[in-house]
Amino acid sequence: MKRSTTLAAQTAPPRRPAGYFRKLRSDVFKEWDLYLLLVPGILFILLFKYTPMYGIIIAFKDFNIFDGYAGSPWVGWKHFEKLFHSADFVRVFRNTVIISLLKLVFLFPLPIIVALLLNELKNVIFKRSVQTIIYLPHFLSWVIVSGLFIDLLSTNGGLVNKALVAFGMEPVAFFLDSSVFRSVLVTSAGWKETGWSTIVYLAAFSTIDPQLYEAAKIDGAGRLKQVWHITLPGIAPIIVLMLILRLGNLLEAGTEQILVMYNPTVYNVSDVIGSYVYRMGLGNQDYSFTTAVGLFEAVISFALILSGNALSRKYLQRGIW
Amino acid sequence: MSKPSNAIRSSVPEKLFNAFNHLFFILAGITTLLPFVNLLAKSLSSESAVISGTVGLWPVGWQTGTYRYVLQNAMFLNAFQVSVLVTVVGTALSLAMTTITAYPLSKPRLRGRKWFLLLFIFTMLFSGGLIPTYLLMHNLGLVNSLPVLFLPAMVNVFNMLIIKNYFEGLPDSLEESAKLDGAGNIRILLYVVLPLSLPVLATIALFFAVAFWNDYFAPMIYITNPSLKPLQLYLKELLVASGGEFLKDNVDAALNTTPQSIQAASILLATVPILLVYPFLQKYFVKGVLIGSVKG
Numbered sequence: 001m002k003r004s005t006t007l008a009a010q011t012a013p014p015r016r017p018a019g020y021f022r023k024l025r026s027d028v029f030k031e032w033d034l035y036l037l038l039v040p041g042i043l044f045i046l047l048f049k050y051t052p053m054y055g056i057i058i059a060f061k062d063f064n065i066f067d068g069y070a071g072s073p074w075v076g077w078k079h080f081e082k083l084f085h086s087a088d089f090v091r092v093f094r095n096t097v098i099i100s101l102l103k104l105v106f107l108f109p110l111p112i113i114v115a116l117l118l119n120e121l122k123n124v125i126f127k128r129s130v131q132t133i134i135y136l137p138h139f140l141s142w143v144i145v146s147g148l149f150i151d152l153l154s155t156n157g158g159l160v161n162k163a164l165v166a167f168g169m170e171p172v173a174f175f176l177d178s179s180v181f182r183s184v185l186v187t188s189a190g191w192k193e194t195g196w197s198t199i200v201y202l203a204a205f206s207t208i209d210p211q212l213y214e215a216a217k218i219d220g221a222g223r224l225k226q227v228w229h230i231t232l233p234g235i236a237p238i239i240v241l242m243l244i245l246r247l248g249n250l251l252e253a254g255t256e257q258i259l260v261m262y263n264p265t266v267y268n269v270s271d272v273i274g275s276y277v278y279r280m281g282l283g284n285q286d287y288s289f290t291t292a293v294g295l296f297e298a299v300i301s302f303a304l305i306l307s308g309n310a311l312s313r314k315y316l317q318r319g320i321w
Numbered sequence: 322m323s324k325p326s327n328a329i330r331s332s333v334p335e336k337l338f339n340a341f342n343h344l345f346f347i348l349a350g351i352t353t354l355l356p357f358v359n360l361l362a363k364s365l366s367s368e369s370a371v372i373s374g375t376v377g378l379w380p381v382g383w384q385t386g387t388y389r390y391v392l393q394n395a396m397f398l399n400a401f402q403v404s405v406l407v408t409v410v411g412t413a414l415s416l417a418m419t420t421i422t423a424y425p426l427s428k429p430r431l432r433g434r435k436w437f438l439l440l441f442i443f444t445m446l447f448s449g450g451l452i453p454t455y456l457l458m459h460n461l462g463l464v465n466s467l468p469v470l471f472l473p474a475m476v477n478v479f480n481m482l483i484i485k486n487y488f489e490g491l492p493d494s495l496e497e498s499a500k501l502d503g504a505g506n507i508r509i510l511l512y513v514v515l516p517l518s519l520p521v522l523a524t525i526a527l528f529f530a531v532a533f534w535n536d537y538f539a540p541m542i543y544i545t546n547p548s549l550k551p552l553q554l555y556l557k558e559l560l561v562a563s564g565g566e567f568l569k570d571n572v573d574a575a576l577n578t579t580p581q582s583i584q585a586a587s588i589l590l591a592t593v594p595i596l597l598v599y600p601f602l603q604k605y606f607v608k609g610v611l612i613g614s615v616k617g
Contacts, residue, residue: 027432033506034425038437041422041476045444048473051457052449058456065456114349117342130346132603133353139595139602141535143553147560147588148356151363151581157374159359191352223335256538260557274451281452282542294450302447 059292072288079292088276089293096272099182099253104246107190111197112239116227118198119205134195142192142260149188149261150175181266188261189254200242201235208234237316244308245320251297251304273297357589364388364585371579387578387586397587399548400555403467405594407551408533411471415529416522418475420484424510427488441478451542458543469543470551471533480525487521488514524605527598534594552591559584 028035054069059079061072083089114134121127137145153160153174161171174184212230221229255274262270271279273293281290309320358378363371367382375381391397425431426438448454454473455464463469491514499509515522537553544550550558 024432031506034428034431037421037507037510038425040418041481042437042440044418044472044476045441045478048454048457048476049444049448052453053447055449055453055456058453065459117345120338120342121346122339126343126346130350133350135603136599137353139531139535139599140592141537141553143537143557143560144535144588144592147556147584148360150560151360151585152356154581156581157371157376159355159377162374162377195349195353223338259541260537277451278542282455287452287456291450291452294452298447298450305446 056291056295058288059295061288063288063291065287075288079289080296082289083292083296091268092271092273092276095270096251096253096274099185099258099270099272100250102182102186103189103254106186107194108243108246110190110194112201112235114194115198115201115205116231118202119231120223131195135199136195137192138196140192142257145188145192146257146260149184149191153184175261175263176265178266178269181262181269185254185257185261185270189257200238204235204238205231240316241312241318241320244312248301248305248308248320251301357592360585360589364582364589366582368577368579368582371581384577387582388590390578391583391586391590396547396555397590400550400552401591403549404534404552407467407470408530411474411533412526412529414471415475415477415480415533416526419477419481419525419529420515420522421510422476423481423484424488424514425506426481427485441476441481445478455542464543465546465549466543467549470536470539474532474536474539477529480528484518484521484525487518491517520605523601527602527605530598531595531602556587556591559587 057069058072060074060076061069062075062078063069063072118127118130121130152158153172155161155171155173160174164171172180174180208230212234213226216226216230251273253272253274255272255278258270258272258275259278262275274297277290277294277297280286280293305320313319355378359376362378362380363376364387365380365383365385366376367384370376370381422441426434426441428434431437449457458464458469458473463472495513495517496509499513504512535553536551537557540551540554541557544554
């Protein structure tokens with residue numbers, strides 16, 4: 001590799017960027033060991049991340065595994081036209097956005113409120129115990145969480161249905177009922193991640209100048225007023241940043257959770273882009289069409305993240321990464 | 322709100338608020354723990370009690386045969402071993418790979434650093450998607466092999482950035498004095514930088530370990546060979562087979578247990594490793610998250 005760059009540098013006509021590459025070459029020569037450390041990582045992402053990006057071309061082909069990437073015929077935008085006219089895709093896209101928005105509306109404010117309340121706990125031991133318990137579910141897999149909820153919501157002796165019956169209501173088959181399954185998704189996601197999501201806000205609290213609170217107290221502000229006028233404005237940039245990150249993930253409604261928890265009876269309300277691509281792509285081997293679906297998602301997400309980053313730079317004076 | 326005397330007004334509502342706040346967190350704690358207690362009770366209850374749905378938070382008709390059954394079940398044990406293997410090997414290799422990638426990228430003098438970083442960060446923002454990735458693994462002959470469960474995850478850009486930020490926070494003078502002693506970059510990394518970075522390395526190792534242990538998506542996509550199925554995949558199949566033939570055929574009628582109890586016991590046993598590392602996790606993760614949130 002080094003030889004070929006040397007050769008290229010010698011034979012190439014002296015253009016402007018050559019100066020940069022000559023410096024780079026001398027740096028690589030001087031600190032070859034520093035650059036050497038980078039080689040495995042770069043090879044890995046080239047192979048495992050960038051090669052699949054090249055594989056996206058099959059979204060514009062009628063791919064079959066025998067003819068491979070090169071041999072399969074080009075078909076232009078055919079799969080995208082199919083996508084926009086497919087009732088399946090409309091349903092899946094709708095589900096994705098609805099589930100994402102439900103999670104956003106219910107689960108985005110929750111950790112902020114919990115963090116504010118945690119912040120008011122003065123007993124250190126109590127506070128730490130609470131934190132220890134509510135952080136724990138974050139470290140459990142979706143399969144485990146799903147198992148816990150299947151059991152909790154079961155119609156055969158599940159605690160929730162027992163409570164419903166005790167209050168004189170009909171038991172609900174939560175995992176089989178299209179009208180409640182989305183709430184199961186949102187609730188279990190909230191159970192798993194709310195505690196953990198408080199961390200970033202708790203950290204943000206500690207960056208607020210304590211003198212502000214002292215001054216407010218002297219001015220006679222109660223706790224609520226302190227929260228409203230000092231704490232919330234103090235963590236506002238973090239809240240906005242978190243919101244931007246969430247919006248960037250709008251089309252990732254929690255694929256792993258859904259793949260673990262859904263079943264054919266609730267596909268109509270819970271089948272999202274990720275689960276659809278998995279079932280149609282790998283199950284039905286409809287490779288080209290589902291690659292087109294995946295590309296559609298990836299492009300929108302990319303656009304969302306870039307706009308989020310631009311917003312963040314403009315209003316928070318920092319980028320996301 | 323009304324005006325009268327500040328000191329007295331604030332103390333009563335404040336006490337009330339404190340009481341409610343404590344109550345709220347006690348309830349939150351109970352809500353978090355309840356499913357586990359319920360599951361534990363089910364796993365230790367007799368067949369008739371579980372089938373009639375009378376088990377709540379306390380075992381009814383005590384039995385421990387379910388655990389004996391699960392711990393002797395060849396499929397469970399095999400899945401457990403696969404998960405341990407993937408987690409240990411995956412964590413060790415990923416940590417090494419992520420660290421050596423983070424080190425050069427933490428040096429501002431590295432020419433082309435911006436471009437290298439962009440190359441890595443771009444993979445967080447855009448991906449080829451499921452199907453092209455699957456086809457790549459297929460072409461590499463990695464489908465139905467254990468390496469497919471950790472190789473693609475080895476350079477985790479997010480974790481890499483956390484380590485890089487930590488390295489950037491170390492004083493330059495350490496490196497300079499080692500350089501004067503004639504040490505090369507790799508020696509400096511191994512003998513000067515790494516010993517000072519144990520907290521962040523521990524955090525990231527634990528993050529990797531938990532991620533590998535909990536991974537369901539990769540094995541679901543790539544593994545169909547029963548002997549290569551890790552624990553999460555096995556558990557998922559166990560859950561789907563709820564009350565089904567899959568378990569009934571396998572459970573000895575004399576065992577006084579039910580598929581539900583077996584599921585419960587298996588889920589709890591799969592959680593044990595997480596609970597074992599949880600105290601360490603807790604010690605480090607807050608720090609890890611904070612380092613991660615500091616921009617480099």
